[in-house]
Amino acid sequence: MACTTILVGKKASYDGSTMIARNDDSPSGAYMPKKFVVIHPEDQPKVYESVISHVKIELPENPMRYTAMPNAVKGEGIWAASGVNEAQVGMTATETITSNPRVLGADPLVTYQPKSDDQEEIAGGIGEEDIVYIVLPYIHSAREGVQRLGSILEKYGTYEMNGIAFEDVNEIWWLETIGGHHWIARKVPDEVYVVMPNQLGMDEFDLEDALGEQKNYMCSLDMKEFIEEYHLNPSMDGTLNPRDAFGSHDDSDHVYNTPRAWFMERYLNPNSYSWDGPDADYTPVSDDIPWCMVPEKKVTVEDVKYVLSSHYQGTPYDPYGAYGDKSMNGAYRSIGINRNDFMSLIQMRPDQPEDSRAIEWVAFASNAFNVMAPFYADIDETPEYFANTTGEVSTENFYWSSRMIAAMADASYKKSIFHIERYQEHVMAKAHQIINRYDDDLTKESDIAKRMQIKREANREIAKMVKKETSDTLSKVLYELSNQMKNSYARSDA
Numbered sequence: 001m002a003c004t005t006i007l008v009g010k011k012a013s014y015d016g017s018t019m020i021a022r023n024d025d026s027p028s029g030a031y032m033p034k035k036f037v038v039i040h041p042e043d044q045p046k047v048y049e050s051v052i053s054h055v056k057i058e059l060p061e062n063p064m065r066y067t068a069m070p071n072a073v074k075g076e077g078i079w080a081a082s083g084v085n086e087a088q089v090g091m092t093a094t095e096t097i098t099s100n101p102r103v104l105g106a107d108p109l110v111t112y113q114p115k116s117d118d119q120e121e122i123a124g125g126i127g128e129e130d131i132v133y134i135v136l137p138y139i140h141s142a143r144e145g146v147q148r149l150g151s152i153l154e155k156y157g158t159y160e161m162n163g164i165a166f167e168d169v170n171e172i173w174w175l176e177t178i179g180g181h182h183w184i185a186r187k188v189p190d191e192v193y194v195v196m197p198n199q200l201g202m203d204e205f206d207l208e209d210a211l212g213e214q215k216n217y218m219c220s221l222d223m224k225e226f227i228e229e230y231h232l233n234p235s236m237d238g239t240l241n242p243r244d245a246f247g248s249h250d251d252s253d254h255v256y257n258t259p260r261a262w263f264m265e266r267y268l269n270p271n272s273y274s275w276d277g278p279d280a281d282y283t284p285v286s287d288d289i290p291w292c293m294v295p296e297k298k299v300t301v302e303d304v305k306y307v308l309s310s311h312y313q314g315t316p317y318d319p320y321g322a323y324g325d326k327s328m329n330g331a332y333r334s335i336g337i338n339r340n341d342f343m344s345l346i347q348m349r350p351d352q353p354e355d356s357r358a359i360e361w362v363a364f365a366s367n368a369f370n371v372m373a374p375f376y377a378d379i380d381e382t383p384e385y386f387a388n389t390t391g392e393v394s395t396e397n398f399y400w401s402s403r404m405i406a407a408m409a410d411a412s413y414k415k416s417i418f419h420i421e422r423y424q425e426h427v428m429a430k431a432h433q434i435i436n437r438y439d440d441d442l443t444k445e446s447d448i449a450k451r452m453q454i455k456r457e458a459n460r461e462i463a464k465m466v467k468k469e470t471s472d473t474l475s476k477v478l479y480e481l482s483n484q485m486k487n488s489y490a491r492s493d494a
Contacts, residue, residue, distance in 0.1 A: 002027075003336045004260055005095045005196035006304055007165055007172050010192030010350065014298040019170050020165040021304045021345035022092045023335065023367060024069070024081055027146045034070040034081070034342045035389040035401050036362050036375070036382050040065050041137070048134055051077035053112045053124030054157055067360060067377050069342055072399070082276075082344035084358045084377035087140040087171065090346035093131040094162035095311060097176060097200045098248035098257075098311040099188035106230035109178025125157030127464035131164060142173045143165035146185045146218055149175060153219060157181045163196055169348040169357060173218075176200055176248050182226055184210070184219040193268060193299055195307075196368035197260035197335075198426040200247035203291045205240045219385040249287065259284035259317070259332035266474075276315075284317070284332055301361060302428065304345055304376035309367035322414050336368035336404065342368055342399075346377070352456050355451060356442050361436065362386060369409045369420050371427040372436055373398075373466045376455035383463030398463075401470045407476040423473040430465050434458060465481035 008019040012357045014015035026032040039401070044063040068080035082092040107233050108419060112123030134152065139145040145166035157180040166173045172188040174196075186202055188194055194201070207224055210217035220226070233245045262284045266275040272293070273281040282289050311334040316324035319334065345361035355378045363372035375382065389399040407424075409416040445451050482488065 003095045003212070004076075004198070004308060005163065005165060005194075006264065006307060007174060007194040007196075008299045009172060009188050009190040009192050009302065011190040012168070012193050012295050012299055017347045018167050018169060019299070019301070019345060019347050020090055020092055021343065021361075022095060022165070022171060023084065023308050023323060023343050024341045025337065026341045028339070029402070031339075031362050032076075032079070032341050033105045033107055033389050033391060034069050034364060035072045035124065035397075035399065036360075036386040037068055037070065038379060038381055039083075039137075040380070041067050044137055044488060048130070049077065049172075050126065050130050052061060052126075052127060052129050053110075053159055054121065055123040057126075057130075057134055057152070059134060060138050061438060063437065065380065066136050067271050067372075067382070068136075068475055069344055069362075069377070070250055073391040077129035078133050079129050080136070080259055081342070082346070082358055083132060083136055084346055084380065085136050085139070086233045086379065087356055088168040088358050089136070089138075089139050089145060090143060090144060090348060090358065090360075090377075091132055091165065092344060093164040094128040095164070095274075096128070096198055097161045097163045098198065098253070099161045099200060099246060101181065102230065102232055102245050102250055103179045106184045106226065106232065108244060109159050109161075110180045112161045124159045126152060127160045128162060131162070139166075142168045142171045146175050148222065148333070150183050150185070150218065150371060153177060153183050156182055158192070161200070163201065169350050174202070176202060176242070176246075178220070178223075182220045182223060184223065184242055184246075187216045191290065193275070194292045194325065194368070195261045195264040195289075197257045197264075198347045199253060199257045199261075200243055201291045202242040203288070205242050208342075243287075243291070253287070254285035255331070255334045256290060258286060259312070260310070260335050262286065262290045262336070263310050263312055263315070265289060265292060265293055267307055267310075268299065268303065269293050269395070271296060281411070297374050299310060301345060301347065301374075305343070305361075305363070305367070305372055307335065308343055309370075310334060311336050311368050311464070320417075334368070336362075337364060338366050338410070340370075341368050342371075345372065347374075347450060348400060352439065353442065356439065356455065363402070364399040366406035368398045369406040370402045371424050371466065372468070373427065374431050374464050376438075379455050379459060380452065381456065385463045385467050398466065398470065401474055403479055405470070406472050408441045408474075408481045410480040412477065412484055415484070416477045419473055419480070420478040423469060424480045427466060427469050431462055434462050434465065
């Protein structure tokens with residue numbers, strides 16, 4: 001499933017937070033409505049069974065409470081997608097990534113095989129549907145998340161290639177699956193950000209550290225033998241570039257994937273390299289765009305939202321733009337597209353008490369036209385406006401209201417973009433103001449129950465503010481769109 005991820009190390013962020021963020025995009029042809037909820041320990045089964053692959057997995061005792069962004073409509077599994085647990089560990093899963101025939105031939109994906117006349121049913125491996133649900137409630141650090149997921153992959157396998165981010169207040173780890181049972185993981189350096197656009201991304205890997213001290217790298221225990229046996233490393237000097245060894249190198253990547261990495265790094269490092277013109281260091285079709293970079297300025301939550309909303313603003317590739325060669329408008333797959341279902345940005349703030357450290361920023365529908373709202377993540381409930389999504393279109397929840405705003409604003413872009421920008425600015429400013437105020441209240445209260453109540457009140461106030469701003473914006477873009485109807489008739493003297 002198409003997605004875009006950005007990870008920001010604590011020395012690269014504006015406030016010392018670690019930040020992990022991802023767009024979740026629905027497949028073509030249908031939306032997958034999402035909701036923001038809390039899953040309590042009593043809701044976790046003892047044995048998990050995947051809807052898609054039918055794999056059954058025994059789960060550990062004593063799961064923790066955690067937030068999640070599951071599907072709002074039953075039928076295709078939970079797809080918990082992103083969340084924070086009671087131990088203040090964040091996780092987002094997954095970024096669908098690519099591989100190559102040599103890897104998939106050496107370690108085939110573990111696909112479900114239904115019962116037939118010739119054989120009994122054979123369960124498949126795990127996938128995006130399952131990963132957050134079977135990992136996040138049981139881990140106490142980002143590193144522990146890598147270790148748990150790695151062991152599950154080795155035992156049960158996977159039916160798809162994925163990238164998964166884990167985060168605590170000190171570290172971010174990024175794990176990529178390699179074929180059906182193998183995996184590699186790297187600790188994100190504190191001073192960098194990472195961009196991931198549906199490709200296997202890591203461009204360097206220290207196999208010696210991964211199989212030894214595991215200070216900055218981890219992997220399957222047999223990774224060295226796996227690479228050697230199947231001749232997977234094409235390097236001339238023996239160094240391991242995972243992107244070359246395990247990733248794809250298709251022409252379609254130059255339309256679908258590499259342009260997204262190019263735009264994000266072009267925005268966050270505009271002066272570090274030449275990004276445009278015939279002599280550019282990197283172009284939208286470059287295969288060697290760095291996996292991580294030190295930003296020119298410290299990265300804010302607004303920066304993260306902007307790059308994950310990209311439609312190539314300020315370039316000839318903007319589908320809404322009139323910049324440069326118009327024949328190139330829409331040439332590359334945008335990040336902020338109609339199929340965005342949600343965006344989650346998890347921010348672990350080192351200057352706050354543990355139970356109010358994690359802020360989860362949530363947005364629904366197309367990022368080009370939506371807003372994101374922050375919520376305290378160590379909570380026992382979420383506001384109804386964000387939790388009550390159903391399969392039926394309604395203005396009573398944030399998901400469908402955001403969908404309607406996006407559809408109308410897209411169809412009346414020139415008239416509506418002003419309203420969208422005002423909407424985004426108002427919500428972000430008010431959201432920061434509310435969180436700042438409740439952070440102050442929390443510093444004055446030590447009682448655990450009362451602190452929980454303060455966080456509930458903060459989240460409800462944010463949801464109430466967002467609902468009002470969303471309703472107001474929906475009305476404005478509806479007017480702009482209706483004024484463009486073929487039978488509209490405006491008179492100045494009316």
